[in-house]
Amino acid sequence: MNAPTYNFAYLDEQTKRMIRRAILKAVAIPGYQVPFASREMPMPYGWGTGGVQVTAAILGPDDVLKVIDQGADDTTNAVSIRKFFQRVAGVETTTSTPEATIIQTRHRIPELPLHEGQILVYQVPIPEPLRFLESRETETRKMHALEEYGLMHVKLYEDIARNGHIATTYAYPVKVEGRYVMDPSPTPKFDNPKMHMSAALQLFGAGREKRIYALPPHTEVISLDFEDHPFEVQRFDKPCALCGAENVYLDEVVLDDRGGRMFVCSDTDHCETRRQSLPLEGRVGGEAAGVGSSKTSATSIFDAVVHAEGTPPGRTSSGHPPLKGEGSR
Amino acid sequence: MYVAVKGGEAAIDNAHRLLADRRRGDRSVPALTLDQIAEQLALGVDRVMSEGSLYDRRLAALAIKQARGDLIEAIFLVRAYRTTLPRFGCSEPVDTSAMMVERRISACYKDLPGGQLLGPTFDYTHRLLDEELDGDAEVEPGHQRADAHEPVSRIADILGGEGLIEEDLEQSPLEEPGDINQTPMEFPLSRAMRLQSLSRGDEGFLLALGYSTQRGYARSHPFAGEIRIGEVEVEVFSPELGFAVPVGRVQLTECQMVNQFKGSAKAAPQFTRGYGLVFGQSERKAMAMALCDRALRAEELGEDIVAPPQDQEFVISHCDNVQATGFVEHLKLPHYVDFQAELGLVRAMRAEHAERQAESLPDMKEAAE
Numbered sequence: 107m108n109a110p111t112y113n114f115a116y117l118d119e120q121t122k123r124m125i126r127r128a129i130l131k132a133v134a135i136p137g138y139q140v141p142f143a144s145r146e147m148p149m150p151y152g153w154g155t156g157g158v159q160v161t162a163a164i165l166g167p168d169d170v171l172k173v174i175d176q177g178a179d180d181t182t183n184a185v186s187i188r189k190f191f192q193r194v195a196g197v198e199t200t201t202s203t204p205e206a207t208i209i210q211t212r213h214r215i216p217e218l219p220l221h222e223g224q225i226l227v228y229q230v231p232i233p234e235p236l237r238f239l240e241s242r243e244t245e246t247r248k249m250h251a252l253e254e255y256g257l258m259h260v261k262l263y264e265d266i267a268r269n270g271h272i273a274t275t276y277a278y279p280v281k282v283e284g285r286y287v288m289d290p291s292p293t294p295k296f297d298n299p300k301m302h303m304s305a306a307l308q309l310f311g312a313g314r315e316k317r318i319y320a321l322p323p324h325t326e327v328i329s330l331d332f333e334d335h336p337f338e339v340q341r342f343d344k345p346c347a348l349c350g351a352e353n354v355y356l357d358e359v360v361l362d363d364r365g366g367r368m369f370v371c372s373d374t375d376h377c378e379t380r381r382q383s384l385p386l387e388g389r390v391g392g393e394a395a396g397v398g399s400s401k402t403s404a405t406s407i408f409d410a411v412v413h414a415e416g417t418p419p420g421r422t423s424s425g426h427p428p429l430k431g432e433g434s435r
Numbered sequence: 436m437y438v439a440v441k442g443g444e445a446a447i448d449n450a451h452r453l454l455a456d457r458r459r460g461d462r463s464v465p466a467l468t469l470d471q472i473a474e475q476l477a478l479g480v481d482r483v484m485s486e487g488s489l490y491d492r493r494l495a496a497l498a499i500k501q502a503r504g505d506l507i508e509a510i511f512l513v514r515a516y517r518t519t520l521p522r523f524g525c526s527e528p529v530d531t532s533a534m535m536v537e538r539r540i541s542a543c544y545k546d547l548p549g550g551q552l553l554g555p556t557f558d559y560t561h562r563l564l565d566e567e568l569d570g571d572a573e574v575e576p577g578h579q580r581a582d583a584h585e586p587v588s589r590i591a592d593i594l595g596g597e598g599l600i601e602e603d604l605e606q607s608p609l610e611e612p613g614d615i616n617q618t619p620m621e622f623p624l625s626r627a628m629r630l631q632s633l634s635r636g637d638e639g640f641l642l643a644l645g646y647s648t649q650r651g652y653a654r655s656h657p658f659a660g661e662i663r664i665g666e667v668e669v670e671v672f673s674p675e676l677g678f679a680v681p682v683g684r685v686q687l688t689e690c691q692m693v694n695q696f697k698g699s700a701k702a703a704p705q706f707t708r709g710y711g712l713v714f715g716q717s718e719r720k721a722m723a724m725a726l727c728d729r730a731l732r733a734e735e736l737g738e739d740i741v742a743p744p745q746d747q748e749f750v751i752s753h754c755d756n757v758q759a760t761g762f763v764e765h766l767k768l769p770h771y772v773d774f775q776a777e778l779g780l781v782r783a784m785r786a787e788h789a790e791r792q793a794e795s796l797p798d799m800k801e802a803a804e
Contacts, residue, residue, distance in 0.1 A: 112519060141619030146518040150511065151758045152765025176772045183768050185443040213772045231762070242748055244622050269784060275776035294776040314758045316619045340779055358775055372772055 115162040115195040121145055125163035125318070129309060132320035137282030138250070139233050144316040154187060155313030157210050157229035164225060164309070165191065165208060170198045172206035177214035177355065177372035184212070201375050213276075215297040217354045217376040220306035222323065228291045230312040233319060235279045235289040255287050258330065266335055275340070280327050287330070288319065296339045296355045301327040346371040349380035458503050472496035481686075481715025482506055486756065487513030488635040489520075490685050490714055507637075511757045518616070525612070527670040527679045531689050531712075532589050536665040538716075539587055543658050543693060549587030554664060555716075590661040590691050591708070600693065600706040622748050626732070629751060633727055634713055636754030638720045644744045645726030652742035653730045657709065660693035664716050688717050692725035699737035707736060727754075 113119065128142035147155040165171065171191055175184040179201040187210060188199050200206050203216040210227040220226060236246045239257045249255070258279060265273045272278075278295035282288050290298055291310060301308060301321060308321040321327060331337035345352045347368040354376065356369040371377035459466065473480050473496040483495040487510045495513060502508035538554025541547055553559075555577070594600040612627040624632070633641065648655055666686050670679040690711035698704035709729025711721035730744035743749045753759060 116519070118519065118521070141621055143617050143619050145616070146511075146514040146757065148515040150764060151761025152763075153761065153768065155761075176769050180443040181769050182443055182447055185447055189444070189447075212768075213770070231765070243752075244748065270787065273780060273784075275780045276773040292770075292773050294772055296776070314762055340776060355772065356775070357771055358778065372775075 112194055114167070115165045115191065116148070117145065117159065117162045122163045125159055128318045129160065129163065129320060132309070132318050133307070133322050135286075136321055136325050137286030137288040137319060139312075139317040139319045141316055142318050144313045147313065149186070149190070151314035152231060153183060154210070154212055154229035156311030156315075156318070157212070157227050157313075158187060158190070158311075159313055160227045160309050160311035160318060161191065161208060161210050162195075164227075165195055165197060167195070167197065169207045170200050170205055172200050172203065172209045172375075173211075174209065174214060174216070174373075174375075175212040176357070177216070178374040180374060202379075203373075203375050213292055213294075214355070214372060215293060215300045217351070217371070217373045219300070220304055222305045224306040226304075226306050226308045228293075228308065228310045230289070230291045230310045230317070231314075232277075233289055233310065233312040233315050233317040235277075235287050250286060253285065255281075258287060262330060262332070266332070272331070272335065272337075278337075279330050281330060282321065283326050284328075288321075288327075290327075294340060294355060295329065295337075298327070298329045298337070299339065301325075303327075342369060344369055346377060349377045349384065351376065351380055458501070467500055469493055469496040469500065472499050478716060479504075479506055481717050482638060482720070483509045483513055485714040485717055485720065486510045486635050486637065487517065488714075489513050489517040507756050507760050511760070514757050522617070524671065526682070527672060529667045529669060529685075529687070531663065531667060531687065532587070532592070534587070534663055534665040534667045534687070534689075536587050536663050538665070539661070539663040541590055541659070541661045543590065543660050544593070547588070547590075547593060549585055552587075556718075587663070590693065594660075594693070594706060598705065601708060620751070622751075623734075624747060624751060626728075626735075629731055629747060630710065630712070630724075630728060632751045632754060633711075633724045636724070636727075636751075637756035637759065638717070638723065640754050640756070640759075641723040641727050642719060644730075644750060645723035647742070648726050648730050648744050653733065653745045655707075655709075655726075655729050656695035657726060657729065658693045658695075659722065660691040660708070662688070662690045662718055662721065664688045664718070686715050688713050688715065688721040690718070690721035690725040692722070692729055694729050696736065701735075701737035707732070 115122075117125070125142060128140045132138065132140045144156065144159060147158055149155060149158065161171070171188065173179065173184045173188040173191075175181040175187075178184065179188075191197055192199055203209065203218045204221065206224065208225045208227060209216065209220075210229065212229040215226065234243070234246050236249055236255075236258060239261055240246050240249065249257070262272050262274070265271070274295065276294045277289055277292040278298055280288050280290055280298060280301065290301060303324050303326065304321070305323050307323055308325075310317075310319045310321075312318070329337040340355070342354075342356045344356075346354060346356060348370050351371055355372045357372045359368050359370055361367055371380075473492045476496075476499065479499055480492055480495045483498055483506055484490050484492065487495065487498070489495070491513075494516065495509065498509035498512040499506065501512060536549070536552060536554075538556060539549060539552045541551065591600060591603055595602060613625060613631070615628055615631045618628075620628075647653075649657070664686070666684045668681045669683050669685055671682050672679045688711075692709035692711070694707045694709060696702070696705060696707040707729065709725040709727070709732070711724035711728065713720050713724065727744055727750060730742075731747050731750060733740050733745040738745070740746060
């Protein structure tokens with residue numbers, strides 16, 4: 107057996123062409139799910155094979171690739187996918203949002219607004235926004251064709267009737283250019299407004315389900331809602347405990363088994379960049395948080411957290427999320 | 436948090452290293468050779484070839500070794516390799532009636548042209564653990580037939596004369612059979628596409644579905660019309676030569692299930708067929724596939740669709756174990772961003788609930804008094 111040799115970016119050119127055709131169609135019909143002959147990839151289905159195929163099809167030798175999972179460059183799957191493209195395409199990779207030409211993501215949109223020429227590639231598990239209302243593909247395709255979205259509005263209405271508000275917090279459905287209802291992938295609804303009129307091209311790949319869809323730059327993307335129950339994003343009542351950023355999505359980090367927790371930026375690059383640009387005294391956790399220090403090698407987020415104890419904005423130990431007005435910066 | 440980026444990479448590298456170590460196991464035990472796997476774990480190899488949809492015993496054995504014996508992982512390895520291979524074209528349809536059969540049985544007839552040939556089967560063994568296999572005791576070679584190979588006619592040809600059973604479908608020369616690797620899956624699928632999916636579908640899933648049809652879910656009264664295992668020649672049409680040339684031989688297991696059929700508005704009463712065909716020796720899979728194929732023909736035959744095995748979206752969308760294992764196991768990946776969103780929602784709803792409780796409590800007390 108000869109050692110297998112792989113084409114640039116793993117996929118053969120024929121397959122790439124097939125995927126590009128699907129992408130072009132998707133861009134031409136924003137929000138419409140284009141079926142494509144998804145290939146087996148060397149990572150499992152559910153690990154981002156759709157996103158990986160889209161990235162492989164659009165990647166050129168001059169591209170600079172960033173891969174995030176849960177907003178972070180350091181999550182294991184993001185590391186693994188980045189390494190994959192380093193190996194099979196030899197492209198430059200980065201963790202910096204503005205420097206990347208292609209950003210592959212799972213579950214988040216970077217906090218920093220994307221600029222023209224950038225492409226955001228989403229990994230999508232279930233591309234069909236109507237799937238959990240109607241399990242049959244033959245039916246849901248018909249519903250999209252007829253623009254029959256009543257079922258979705260009834261579902262949202264029932265949420266309000268039961269809970270007083272819409273109980274969907276991620277994969278919150280959107281309507282694209284007033285036509286197709288689209289699944290934004292399981293990003294928290296916090297990120298939905300970032301899709302609207304974005305300057306970047308947004309591509310969505312679902313490998314197992316064999317669908318590609320897209321939002322061309324400057325596309326209208328509206329989260330579904332009602333006049334008397336307008337769409338709202340999650341709000342965090344405290345800024346990031348590490349960089350002090352407000353109006354960003356935060357991860358809850360459990361500190362101990364006594365209910366101690368802190369909230370830090372989910373977007374690691376955003377957090378890192380802010381901490382580097384802040385004056386030393388302005389940084390939460392300061393030197394001890396692992397920034398500005400020359401010996402940062404052993405610093406993990408937990409070290410940063412432990413050292414940040416006693417810095418009031420940097421921690422809550424009350425066991426509940428920071429409430430409005432409690433210890434603001 | 437660039438430090439953490441490096442940390443993630445080191446963690447993955449170390450995990451891979453530990454995996455390689457565990458795969459090898461105790462170094463004082465000799466390493467398995469691929470020949471040992473291909474020869475002595477041949478049915479596992481056959482399953483990997485069949486569900487990996489790549490006929491290559493050596494690569495399947497390598498995948499089993501690399502996957503530490505996890506057959507679904509091995510199937511995945513083979514699939515990920517095969518997807519990168521160039522596609523030369525379609526072979527001519529293989530002629531299973533010209534098969535060099537090693538096993539051929541029919542449950543429909545006591546005897547039939549070509550005879551009943553048991554071959555290497557577990558069927559009539561007593562399942563008693565054989566301590567002898569702990570060592571490497573001498574094993575007698577099997578008996579070889581001395582007489583010439585008698586033609587082994589197919590069950591459809593035997594029943595076909597009276598019109599009792601549906602005919603083989605003639606493939607029109609213009610009609611390509613389709614390829615589930617090259618075209619996106621769009622329902623409803625043609626039977627050819629369904630059979631391709633079933634042929635590499637998960638043995639366990641198809642077994643359970645087929646079993647359910649025997650227990651009354653989409654019951655179709657099956658008889659094992661014929662099961663045959665053996666090698667067939669694969670031919671490829673060569674435009675330069677103007678005729679088909681043999682390119683090799685593959686071992687196949689074929690199952691023709693014969694099903695009672697009362698007739699419907701669309702079809703007269705006659706026996707119908709379910710079909711199973713898989714690489715290697717894999718009788719359980721071929722039979723389960725045939726049961727599922729027959730159940731999935733409900734619409735074509737005008738039967739009521741009442742159970743999951745008749746529903747092609749349900750069966751075909753879920754029969755691929757590489758897809759299924761990927762999506763089930765992806766739950767291991769971090770989901771903390773979405774979990775955070777749900778945490779916020781549940782906390783808010785609990786707070787509202789507590790408020791409502793607090794409001795209604797005094798009223799209830801009053802009422803009780």
